[in-house]
Amino acid sequence: MSSILRRCTKLTHSGILSMLPGSNGRSCALQYFASEKRYSTSSKIKVDLDSNTGVAIMQFQSPPVNSLSLDFLTEFAINIEKLELDRSCRGVIITSALPKVFSAGLDILEMYQKSPEHYVEFWKAVQEAWFKLYGSSKVTIAAINGNSPAGGCLLAMCCDYRIMAENPRYSIGLNETQLGIVAPFWFKDTMQNVVGHRETEKGLQLGKLYTAPEALKVGLVDELVPEEKVVSSAAEAMSKWLAIPDHARQLSKSMMRKPTIDRLLAAREADITNFVSFTSKDSIQKSLGMYMEMLKKRRS
Numbered sequence: 001m002s003s004i005l006r007r008c009t010k011l012t013h014s015g016i017l018s019m020l021p022g023s024n025g026r027s028c029a030l031q032y033f034a035s036e037k038r039y040s041t042s043s044k045i046k047v048d049l050d051s052n053t054g055v056a057i058m059q060f061q062s063p064p065v066n067s068l069s070l071d072f073l074t075e076f077a078i079n080i081e082k083l084e085l086d087r088s089c090r091g092v093i094i095t096s097a098l099p100k101v102f103s104a105g106l107d108i109l110e111m112y113q114k115s116p117e118h119y120v121e122f123w124k125a126v127q128e129a130w131f132k133l134y135g136s137s138k139v140t141i142a143a144i145n146g147n148s149p150a151g152g153c154l155l156a157m158c159c160d161y162r163i164m165a166e167n168p169r170y171s172i173g174l175n176e177t178q179l180g181i182v183a184p185f186w187f188k189d190t191m192q193n194v195v196g197h198r199e200t201e202k203g204l205q206l207g208k209l210y211t212a213p214e215a216l217k218v219g220l221v222d223e224l225v226p227e228e229k230v231v232s233s234a235a236e237a238m239s240k241w242l243a244i245p246d247h248a249r250q251l252s253k254s255m256m257r258k259p260t261i262d263r264l265l266a267a268r269e270a271d272i273t274n275f276v277s278f279t280s281k282d283s284i285q286k287s288l289g290m291y292m293e294m295l296k297k298r299r300s
């Protein structure tokens with residue numbers, strides 16, 4: 001990994017990168033990885049695995065805002081599973097290829113005016129993505145280079161380490177209550193495991209979107225770096241995590257996360273039933289419809 005950083009630094013200093021369109025530290029890291037094995041070319045997510053370092057970079061590329069649709073979540077779970085089974089992969093960096101947004105969270109359209117059967121399928125995909133990422137034995141680092149509300153925040157919180165762009169206009173948090181919906185218990189558990197009980201209680205009730213500096217202060221993210229350095233800093237952090245023997249780190253991770261995973265495993269079906277009956281309520285549909293309208297108005 002340090003070879004990646006040395007190479008990035010060399011290129012930046014030599015000015016070669018500045019001759020490339022849209023070049024910056026972020027693209028340097030991406031270009032380096034891109035020169036390695038293209039792991040997957042699915043439409044919404046790109047994965048490149050560097051066979052020398054064992055580090056994969058997963059880039060979300062689903063315009064306009066990387067919302068977590070059924071298709072996106074399915075692709076995501078498949079990619080994480082594939083990397084999990086690949087013994088040559090030791091770590092995964094998750095980031096966005098789109099400007100200003102890491103992920104806008106669950107795709108609201110998947111929860112709006114659809115059939116109960118669709119809600120079941122969608123929620124199973126949300127659960128599956130969480131099981132795969134939260135339960136991954138690999139080192140997972142979120143390189144958060146844009147806004148990351150709700151489900152986007154959940155994905156980031158599932159990772160072992162979070163690095164966010166220090167842009168104060170970017171925010172992250174579980175803002176579900178602002179939409180009139182309630183984050184399920186395992187979203188809450190995941191947040192509580194990151195920032196503790198008190199901050200989760202405040203954050204969840206208020207549906208708080210933390211600015212990048214606020215997120216650092218409460219421990220929702222671990223580092224803030226200039227936007228162009230988010231991916232290279234993630235690569236740097238990754239090298240520290242990979243210096244620990246895999247078996248010892250993996251057992252420690254599993255020991256910390258197993259109770260949280262077991263809790264959803266035991267309540268998987270009930271959680272789906274709850275989601276479907278909650279989402280199907282007229283009042284919830286009304287709230288979601290109004291929220292989508294608000295997003296559109298804000299744009300115009």
Ligand SMILES: CCCCCCCCCC/C=C/CC(=O)SCCNC(=O)CCNC(=O)[C@H](O)C(C)(C)COP(=O)(O)OP(=O)(O)OC[C@H]1O[C@@H](n2cnc3c(N)ncnc32)[C@H](O)[C@@H]1OP(=O)(O)O
Pocket residue numbers: 064065067100101103104105106107108109147149150151152175176179181182183184274275278279292295296299
């Ligand atoms: C008792 C308990 C039982 C359990 C019950 C469970 C209940 C369900 C729990 C489900 C939990 C849900 C978690 C979620 O993830 S909900 C999603 C929350 N997401 C948000 O609130 C983010 C909304 N989006 C934004 O704030 C902004 O888009 C942005 C991410 C900051 C980006 O801003 P931007 O200015 O760059 O882009 P913008 O113009 O706003 O958007 C572009 C188009 O994209 C559409 N869009 C945005 N977000 C979503 C989304 N999440 N899903 C679908 N579509 C989205 C937006 O409407 C624009 O569309 P258009 O171009 O105008 O048509």
